[in-house]
Amino acid sequence: MTAAPEPLLVATDLRKAYGPTPALDGAELTVRAGEVVAVMGPSGSGKSTLLHCLAGIVTPDSGDVRYRGQQMSLMSDGERSALRRTDFGFVFQFGQLVPELTCLENVAMPLRLAGRRRKDAEALAATWLERLEVTDLAGKRPGEVSGGQGQRVAVARALVGAPRVVFADEPTGALDSLNGERVMRLLTDAAHDTGAAVVLVTHEPRVAAYSDREIVVRDGKSRDMERAA
Numbered sequence: 001m002t003a004a005p006e007p008l009l010v011a012t013d014l015r016k017a018y019g020p021t022p023a024l025d026g027a028e029l030t031v032r033a034g035e036v037v038a039v040m041g042p043s044g045s046g047k048s049t050l051l052h053c054l055a056g057i058v059t060p061d062s063g064d065v066r067y068r069g070q071q072m073s074l075m076s077d078g079e080r081s082a083l084r085r086t087d088f089g090f091v092f093q094f095g096q097l098v099p100e101l102t103c104l105e106n107v108a109m110p111l112r113l114a115g116r117r118r119k120d121a122e123a124l125a126a127t128w129l130e131r132l133e134v135t136d137l138a139g140k141r142p143g144e145v146s147g148g149q150g151q152r153v154a155v156a157r158a159l160v161g162a163p164r165v166v167f168a169d170e171p172t173g174a175l176d177s178l179n180g181e182r183v184m185r186l187l188t189d190a191a192h193d194t195g196a197a198v199v200l201v202t203h204e205p206r207v208a209a210y211s212d213r214e215i216v217v218r219d220g221k222s223r224d225m226e227r228a229a
């Protein structure tokens, strides 16, 4: 019998309050290599806070996040930001591309930050633009492309560095359903091909349908729908 693979990310009993408001109140989540986990729940329930804790952007008041067995709260700020550069990719609701850079330069940026030479970085970035079906946007700036096109560029940027985990917070929230579904299909296909896990925050059941597993967050508490079923 082979042992189940060690989970990539394990969050246990996370608590985080902003003043008197508890944003997380005992949330838990496990992410295994290569799986797409949808985090659902009403507005204000703590989904983004959970994602930020998992990614080491927000430090919980108590509880524990382990990434590949390492407790993130024991890492220095520098170690956590290095981890975000090397192991994690991010897609947010509004792309958050750098407006002064072309789409190609935006996608190449994570590689440039990791020390890759411009020529190599841009060659690899071009293959990701092609994969996301936006090759023709390479020389355009984010202000010159549509919302759906910009999100495809953002997905390319999130995946170009071969991350182990992609964190996506409402990646299709600003798109119509047709473009949203195209972005989700491209994101999940690329993640499955590269073996990246995806933590996907969404309100929309249609978007969550692209996941392998669903977690529901309510009042800062999480519930694994598979285990509950």
Ligand SMILES: Nc1ncnc2c1ncn2[C@@H]1O[C@H](COP(=O)(O)OP(=O)(O)OP(=O)(O)O)[C@@H](O)[C@H]1O
Pocket (backbone or CB within 6 Å): 018, 021, 022, 023, 041, 042, 043, 044, 045, 046, 047, 048, 049, 050
């Ligand atoms: N930086 C912050 N400062 C103060 N309160 C915050 C902050 N971030 C989140 N909160 C509060 O924590 C709670 C959870 O917020 P969070 O953003 O995690 O919810 P969410 O589920 O992502 O909501 P939405 O679906 O609207 O994005 C809310 O009550 C919110 O107002």
Ligand SMILES: [Mg+2]
Pocket (backbone or CB within 6 Å): 047, 048, 049, 169
């Ligand atoms: Mg949110």
